[in-house]
Amino acid sequence: TAIAPVDVVLFGATGDLAHRKLLPALLRQFKRGQISPQTRIRGAALQDVSLDDYRHSVRKALWRFAPEAAADSSVLEDFINLISYQPINAAQYGADWEALAAFLNQHPQRSRLFYFSTAPRLYETMAANLSKAGLITPQSRVVLEKPIGTNAESAARINNGVGTHFTENQIFRIDHYLGKETVQNILALRFANPMIASVWSSQFIASVEITAAETVGVEERADYYDSTGAARDMLQNHLLQILALVAMDQPTSLEGNAVRDAKVAALKALRPWGEGEELCRQVAAHTVRGQYGPGTVDGKAVPGYVEELGHPSQTETCAIMGAYVDTPRWRNVPFYLRTLKRAHEKCSEIILTFRPDCNSLFKNAATPGQAVAPAPDRLILRLQPDEGISLSLQVRNPEAPHGATGTATLMQLVLSAPYRAPHSDRIADSYEKLLLDAAHGDPALFVRRDEVEAAWAWIEPVLQCWAAENTPPMVTYPAGGAGPGLPVLQP
Numbered sequence: 435t436a437i438a439p440v441d442v443v444l445f446g447a448t449g450d451l452a453h454r455k456l457l458p459a460l461l462r463q464f465k466r467g468q469i470s471p472q473t474r475i476r477g478a479a480l481q482d483v484s485l486d487d488y489r490h491s492v493r494k495a496l497w498r499f500a501p502e503a504a505a506d507s508s509v510l511e512d513f514i515n516l517i518s519y520q521p522i523n524a525a526q527y528g529a530d531w532e533a534l535a536a537f538l539n540q541h542p543q544r545s546r547l548f549y550f551s552t553a554p555r556l557y558e559t560m561a562a563n564l565s566k567a568g569l570i571t572p573q574s575r576v577v578l579e580k581p582i583g584t585n586a587e588s589a590a591r592i593n594n595g596v597g598t599h600f601t602e603n604q605i606f607r608i609d610h611y612l613g614k615e616t617v618q619n620i621l622a623l624r625f626a627n628p629m630i631a632s633v634w635s636s637q638f639i640a641s642v643e644i645t646a647a648e649t650v651g652v653e654e655r656a657d658y659y660d661s662t663g664a665a666r667d668m669l670q671n672h673l674l675q676i677l678a679l680v681a682m683d684q685p686t687s688l689e690g691n692a693v694r695d696a697k698v699a700a701l702k703a704l705r706p707w708g709e710g711e712e713l714c715r716q717v718a719a720h721t722v723r724g725q726y727g728p729g730t731v732d733g734k735a736v737p738g739y740v741e742e743l744g745h746p747s748q749t750e751t752c753a754i755m756g757a758y759v760d761t762p763r764w765r766n767v768p769f770y771l772r773t774l775k776r777a778h779e780k781c782s783e784i785i786l787t788f789r790p791d792c793n794s795l796f797k798n799a800a801t802p803g804q805a806v807a808p809a810p811d812r813l814i815l816r817l818q819p820d821e822g823i824s825l826s827l828q829v830r831n832p833e834a835p836h837g838a839t840g841t842a843t844l845m846q847l848v849l850s851a852p853y854r855a856p857h858s859d860r861i862a863d864s865y866e867k868l869l870l871d872a873a874h875g876d877p878a879l880f881v882r883r884d885e886v887e888a889a890w891a892w893i894e895p896v897l898q899c900w901a902a903e904n905t906p907p908m909v910t911y912p913a914g915g916a917g918p919g920l921p922v923l924q925p
């Protein structure tokens with residue numbers, strides 16, 4: 435069947451995300467025939483650049499970020515021809531908005547996808563301006579990039595503002611981690627395998643660690659990053675979404691709202707931090723904030739965060755929080771959420787550590803001096819790169835010394851497999867999937883308003899304590915290292 439053409443308007447079209455992720459994703463979809471050749475992509479941003487200059491910058495970005503797709507020069511040029519550009523002042527209604535209207539109204543019946551990838555404080559005004567220009571039709575959808583606001587109050591204001599002009603089912607709050615195949619796989623792994631489902635609780639699991647480490651620093655986004663920080667940039671959204679998928683109870687169905695109901699229940703069950711002195715005591719004991727200093731990454735000397743910025747800063751580039759999910763399933767199981775820039779390797783993963791069996795026949799070693807507790811069994815879901823699953827188990831060491839008993843006879847065996855499609859090595863980038871879902875109006879992998887609000891409600895007291903009380907103090911970690919250690923959680 436023919437694919438209906440869509441008019442896509444990218445607000446923030448000259449920004450990092452558009453060049454690095456959105457346009458490469460659209461090119462790949464175009465190459466695969468997933469978007470119609472009549473699709474129009476309108477870049478919109480404050481900069482007054484000519485169409486030629488904009489197309490030139492897009493071409494360069496596509497060569498860099500989607501080289502395999504851009505290598506086909508006729509596909510590339512056909513795609514570039516879908517792109518147009520217009521300078522627009524997002525914050526103020528004027529002739530530029532009317533020019534956008536004239537362009538879109540050439541095809542009044544078409545589906546419209548407005549992608550907001552600007553500073554989130556502009557979202558309400560942009561929605562109002564679209565409405566004033568008469569551009570929001572029943573076939574229109576709006577995608578909101580994260581972070582939605584900087585705290586619960588600003589998130590509510592944005593949600594209300596955008597919600598005045600778009601209905602909730604026209605609003606697609608994107609969290610690109612939800613589009614990652616490995617993140618979607620959490621649901622399948624948990625609920626398609628009775629063996630896994632049966633051990634997925636505090637009875638068997640001692641702790642859960644969710645990590646997103648990156649080798650990159652702040653790159654060209656210093657302004658955005660320095661006013662945001664690791665907790666708002668990654669933890670409030672990506673990591674809490676992963677936590678929700680790991681911690682939720684079984685949804686009543688696979689339908690989008692059923693899964694979101696289950697996720698929001700898990701987010702609302704996050705144990706609150708308490709108030710007053712108790713709040714700061716909890717935050718001091720259960721969170722870590724860090725900033726990278728100078729170091730070496732991939733064999734190259736790199737400056738520290740403040741040197742890179744050129745001015746002092748209290749913004750964290752590493753955020754770690756320990757959480758409890760107060761549902762019967764997870765009673766007193768610590769969940770550690772950890773994200774950092776300038777780590778020694780890029781790695782996002784979930785580690786589930788199983789409880790040792792105190793009555794195990796193997797708990798003791800008979801040989802003096804070898805009373806080593808066996809390493810706990812662990813299930814690791816490697817989200818990226820190097821997507822895969824591994825399970826470590828205790829097995830008998832074939833070289834165990836004669837007469838050894840208990841732990842002295844054991845060794846660890848790691849079962850590890852890559853996660854990929856049976857007939858392809860390439861896992862589609864999450865933006866490819868999510869942009870198509872938004873264009874087709876499928877909200878399942880987008881974040882519902884109540885999820886955003888529950889996530890802010892939990893994290894906001896921590897951010898307040900960090901900022902107002904300087905508690906806990908910022909630690910400096912060397913770039914290219916493992917980053918600060920986890921706090922110790924005592925239920």
Ligand code: BG6
Pocket residue numbers: 646648667668782
């Ligand atoms: C974005 C953050 O949401 O996710 C960036 O704003 C971060 O700071 C990026 O680098 C990481 O995404 P991924 O898919 O590379 O893990």
